[in-house]
Amino acid sequence: MNKGIEEKIKNVFYQNNGYAKTKDIVNADIHKKYLKELLDEGIIYKLKRGLYKWREYDFSNEIVDVAKIVPGGIICLVSALSYYGLTTYTPLEYQVAIYQKSKVVLPDYPPINIYYFSKEYYETGIKKINMDGNTIKIYNIEKTISDCFRFNNEIPKDVLLESIKEYVRKRDKNINKLMKYARNTSAEKQISKYLEVLV
Numbered sequence: 093m094n095k096g097i098e099e100k101i102k103n104v105f106y107q108n109n110g111y112a113k114t115k116d117i118v119n120a121d122i123h124k125k126y127l128k129e130l131l132d133e134g135i136i137y138k139l140k141r142g143l144y145k146w147r148e149y150d151f152s153n154e155i156v157d158v159a160k161i162v163p164g165g166i167i168c169l170v171s172a173l174s175y176y177g178l179t180t181y182t183p184l185e186y187q188v189a190i191y192q193k194s195k196v197v198l199p200d201y202p203p204i205n206i207y208y209f210s211k212e213y214y215e216t217g218i219k220k221i222n223m224d225g226n227t228i229k230i231y232n233i234e235k236t237i238s239d240c241f242r243f244n245n246e247i248p249k250d251v252l253l254e255s256i257k258e259y260v261r262k263r264d265k266n267i268n269k270l271m272k273y274a275r276n277t278s279a280e281k282q283i284s285k286y287l288e289v290l291v
């Protein structure tokens with residue numbers, strides 16, 4: 093491959109903050125066969141079918157990869173707790189919520205666990221953060237804690253306790269907001285019980 097074509101492809105990746113889809117390359121009037129050459133040379137790597145990442149782009153945050161792999165996905169549960177510094181536990185997989193009627197095909201890596209949320213739970217409490225020029229969707233702190241207690245059968249009890257303790261220590265905590273998310277769910281009684289002791 094001549095340097096001119098490689099540079100042209102690189103520009104497409106850099107205009108998309110280090111990522112490109114096959115259609116981005118085709119839309120730039122570049123034949124998709126060059127993607128295979130770049131893959132073979134290790135210049136790019138494949139995140140999933142039709143989605144690639146420029147290896148030397150200046151960032152290394154895997155959570156951005158996850159957001160690209162699961163369009164419409166929202167970082168949730170322990171992955172969100174970890175992002176907010178509410179737990180010292182390092183999840184073995186990324187936990188991502190999607191609308192229950194959505195479909196997604198996952199690659200073997202990175203490990204991602206999909207949670208199918210009803211419209212009501214999926215659409216509330218979404219926060220957008222900028223990471224390396226990419227927009228990541230994650231549930232806000234209060235929604236995250238409420239969801240973790242809703243899924244308490246899947247999340248270790250010590251992680252739940254640690255997260256609520258850390259939350260209560262925060263200066264910008266909003267107990268009313270937390271209880272609003274928990275209201276009329278299985279989380280309400282559990283969170284109330286902990287708050288009676290901690291606050």
